[in-house]
Amino acid sequence: MGIAYMMKKHRRHNKAVHKSSLKEFLHQPGTPPGTIIIDENAEQPNIVLIDYNRANLVNKKLQQPEDCFQYLDTESVSWVDVQGLGNRDIIQRLGQVFDLHPLVLEDVVNMAERPKVEDYEDQLVIIARMVVPNINNHSFHSEQVSFVLGKYYLLTIQEEPEYDCFQSVRNRIEKGKGIIRRQSADYLAYSLLDAIIDGFFPVLELYGERLEELEEEVIFNPNQHTLQQIYQIRRELLQLRRAIWPQRDAINTLIRDGSELISEEVRIYLRDCYDHTVQVMDMVETYRELASGLMDVYLSAVGNKMNEIMKLLTVVSAIFIPLTFIAGIYGMNFNTEKSPFNMPELNWYWGYPFCLGLMALIAVVLLFIFWRRGWLSNSFHIK
Incomplete structure (x- = not known):
């Protein structure tokens, strides 16, 4: 419930920001062309x-x-x-x-x-x-x-x-x-386009470092902030994908379609620029898959953490169930003077230590049984 609510909240926020940014630049319906x-x-x-x-x-x-x-x-x-x-x-x-x-x-x-x-x-x-x-x-x-x-x-x-x-x-x-x-002006245009494409690599390197940090955080200490960071990275990588995908098509158009303003020599250079765009796209897609994988790992880690907590609570409950049963029996108000079968141990000299010892013995036996079955592994190491 909490994870779904947070994802919907971030989705509504991003849509609101996207709509407000589009309102600043997009024309109103019916605006004359060239406005x-x-x-x-x-x-x-x-x-x-x-x-x-x-x-x-x-x-x-x-x-x-x-x-x-x-x-x-x-x-x-x-x-x-x-x-x-x-x-x-x-x-x-x-x-x-x-x-x-x-x-x-x-x-x-x-x-x-x-x-x-x-x-x-x-x-x-x-x-x-x-x-x-x-x-x-x-x-x-x-x-x-x-x-x-x-x-x-x-x-x-x-x-x-x-x-x-x-x-x-x-x-x-x-x-x-x-x-x-x-060279001519077309080579200058190629050089600037190449600089734009190369500018994607430092950005992707930054996201690679963020994903590595989040990977450790997801495994060892997943929390709500981790979920926010993963979702934010996924949104930002989607923006990068939207930027580089049509840019690849534009450069391919410069290579494929003939223009008197682009020489054959510059088209050869543009092929290298096109290869860089493909490499950027591959890195963006790889990081998006990693971010999606981190989301799955986060959900699994949260589920495992909850299972360990429930496992610990179950072990504690299982130990206290027989102890509560014994305490409930000796909490009944039977009159020992009416019958010799009405809890004669209440009149024993060592009755109270015997009851505590019995409870301790049952707890130790249960812990030993749980340990032998492997039910106590990692139960007491929850962060």
């Missing part, structure tokens, strides 16, 4: 430009979206990273600068969007989901990242600047490591 709805709590956008080729590098923060114009027509790779979605005017002006379709702007600001790939002839739109470990509560932060890939530029739009897994790519560009400075 931009900005969350009032969203961060103000920061626009960071990284323009590079083999010899030159420009890295600066832009004040206005229109400042991008002078870099978009050059043959150098221009990465425009927008961090934050709290300004409708800036988002609409970005759409004008990059000539984005209204439906693309709608997908960018809709944080409940499913990862996908859409081809707009001279632009390739990629919606991905990025996860970053949250060490404070042993969980993860998830946010949507939108890519708009052109021939010489890449526009990325993130929910907020605080959480980001692109720093390794920025360092490679700034220091000229690897081949990224010699």
Whole structure:
């Protein structure tokens, strides 16, 4: 009863949180296509430009979206990273600068969007989901990242600047490591997608450690907090599965469907990225099975603990039943003067010690019998 009630309570809580989060981003029925709805709590956008080729590098923060114009027509790779979605005017002006379709702007600001790939002839739109470990509560932060890939530029739009897994790519560009400075914008898009997929592994490592700790707790000291932790991990792993599953399909689309913006060389790199997504999916499924197994182990451990308690109480009751019988007999008020058969032992000199000794002897004999049959094992070692 208690376990079922707690699981229903957590399920209602998670549904309420999920519904409230969807209300913030999903449109009302009948909303015209291309409508931009900005969350009032969203961060103000920061626009960071990284323009590079083999010899030159420009890295600066832009004040206005229109400042991008002078870099978009050059043959150098221009990465425009927008961090934050709290300004409708800036988002609409970005759409004008990059000539984005209204439906693309709608997908960018809709944080409940499913990862996908859409081809707009001279632009390739990629919606991905990025996860970053949250060490404070042993969980993860998830946010949507939108890519708009052109021939010489890449526009990325993130929910907020605080959480980001692109720093390794920025360092490679700034220091000229690897081949990224010699490649086009499609290779930059691959590098960022690869960084997003690789960001799942630290999160999964964190869940692996949590599952190991819970495994020991379930075996040695299962309690209600253990049940809450297992159920929470199962819910969070389900969120990870929902994030990585369509992301695999999106990357597979980039590999399978031909696009002039993705070169054959980059498609080869995307195959490796696809392999990583499959590996992440396998790990997520494995951890989900482990969490489900821990739930079964928890229920078994609680049941075994209850059985041991009942076993101990049964042993104690079995010992006291004959003792209570003897005490009940000698508690009857028979008059020994009326008949010599009315409990003559009440007049014995050693009658009381004899009664206590008999009770002790019966208890010892019963304990010996229980021990010989193995009924006392683990009964007196309950934590």
